[in-house]
Amino acid sequence: MKTMEEIKKLCVSRRNLSVLGVQVGIYALLVSIWSLVIMLLEHDVDAAKESMRVNAFVLFLLLTVFMANFYLLVPYLFEKRSKVKQCAFWIINLLFILLWNKHIFSIYNADLPDTTIRIGFYQFGVMWTILNYAMVVAAIFVRYYIRHNTLRRQLREQKQKMTEAELAWLKNQLNPHFLFNTLNNISSLTQTSPNNAQKAIGQLSELLRYALYETQPKEVSLNGEIAFIKNYINLMTLRSGSNVEIKSEFVIHNSQLLIAPLVFLTPVENAFKHGVSGNRPSFIHISITEDKGEIIFLCENSNYPKTDMDKSGRGIGLENMYRRLELIYPERYQIEQRISKGTYLIRITIKPCRKTSPPKV
Structure with a gap:
């Protein structure tokens, strides 16, 4: 039977x-x-x-x-x-x-x-x-x-499911890591500038709203991602002293470009973490430009590496970013890094897919 x-x-x-x-x-x-x-x-x-x-x-x-x-x-x-x-x-x-x-x-x-x-x-x-x-x-x-x-x-379907699961895990790691670093900076402001600390908490709520709710799709608007980075730079600027020069430039011609969410967050975080000294002149220059459909992220900052005694937010940032880029943009991205004369530079070039609107969730 x-x-x-x-x-x-x-x-x-x-x-x-x-x-x-x-x-x-x-x-x-x-x-x-x-x-x-x-x-x-x-x-x-x-x-x-x-x-x-x-x-x-x-x-x-x-x-x-x-x-x-x-x-x-x-x-x-x-x-x-x-x-x-x-x-x-x-x-x-x-x-x-x-x-x-x-x-x-x-x-x-x-x-x-x-x-x-x-x-x-x-x-x-x-x-x-x-x-x-x-x-x-x-x-x-x-x-x-x-x-x-x-x-x-x-096998293709199983590999796709595993890739999506790993990307979700990497992004879930990224959000707490970002929150930890931001709260660590606000904690310092509560002692030195309570007014700025209160302002920073308001800005943090905007950042969290974007990180938790706007980044659910696989790709988001590049303009939205730039707005998030601008807000993050403004938040970090509140803590920076007068000896820190912070410059940013964003030149995007194609407003329809999409990009993986929070993919540039780690180098921006690291710039403020390792590029600012409390008693020495420091600088951070960040730019995102678009050239013939390619997205170019450039971050150059003074380099003051943390000592082994400083355990704040170490461990997963860059490794997480490299893995996400490899999974999302295989053979469509390039990373260039160099350290010379107390200056750290990272340049990331991405060739995103040709899409006109964010994917539906």
């Missing part, structure tokens, strides 16, 4: 019905083409009809051999990877082909006195058997091709 249910399920599957439709279409096409050729060559309607009858019968025998193997014998015997079942597969096929083509093999049942005719008949029998076995091999290869493509599609 279970086997019959499996056979029924196998026969009515969309994939197998598609194969059946293709085979029936090829069968009808071959019969029609051959009859048309006879009609054009012989100019005889009766000859064309007879040709259609004969070829319809002969090709039907081959089609049945193919379908019997594709639906039943190959999946239930050949693909089981059992030597006994595979041996049975070839024996059953031999018996099936001989019985199914009995009428073909017994056309010349009468005595054949002419040796040449007998030899021709034997040769025909051998060639017809080989042609039937060719249908068996064709059924094996068609099933293999379909199964191989199905496995490849499943």
